[in-house]
Amino acid sequence: MVGHALFSKAxxxxxxxxxxxxxxxxIAVLPSNQKTGIGGxxxxxxxxxxxxxxxxxxxxxxxxPTYYPKFGFKPARNCGFELKQxxxxxxxxxxxxxxxxxxxxxxxxxxxxxxxFF
Numbered sequence: 565m566v567g568h569a570l571f572s573k574a575x576x577x578x579x580x581x582x583x584x585x586x587x588x589x590x591i592a593v594l595p596s597n598q599k600t601g602i603g604g605x606x607x608x609x610x611x612x613x614x615x616x617x618x619x620x621x622x623x624x625x626x627x628x629p630t631y632y633p634k635f636g637f638k639p640a641r642n643c644g645f646e647l648k649q650x651x652x653x654x655x656x657x658x659x660x661x662x663x664x665x666x667x668x669x670x671x672x673x674x675x676x677x678x679x680x681f682f
Contacts, residue, residue, distance in 0.1 A: 644672035
């Protein structure tokens with residue numbers, strides 16, 4: 565094995581509702597295999613599988629601000645999402661929209677990781 569990407573369930577919560585989403589992280593590639601496309605392939609395959617399972621969004625909370633946008637991730641706070649469990653800058657908290665146009669028409673709220681992460 566030369567690389568790994570973890571996709572986990574989380575939720576977006578507003579005052580009255582919760583909506584299941586996916587969070588990506590960590591992703592890792594052996595140093596000797598970095599810069600060969602393995603990380604990108606893991607991300608793209610994971611996104612395809614999340615979409616096939618019916619999820620609408622995939623989030624990263626500490627995503628490198630120049631790497632993840634290559635795959636379509638964009639700043640999550642600009643899209644109406646919030647993160648309070650972790651103190652991270654706006655440019656590393658990102659969202660990928662699995663179904664184009666969903667950000668404009670679905671819920672907004674706070675991304676919450678399950679208790680098992682703490």
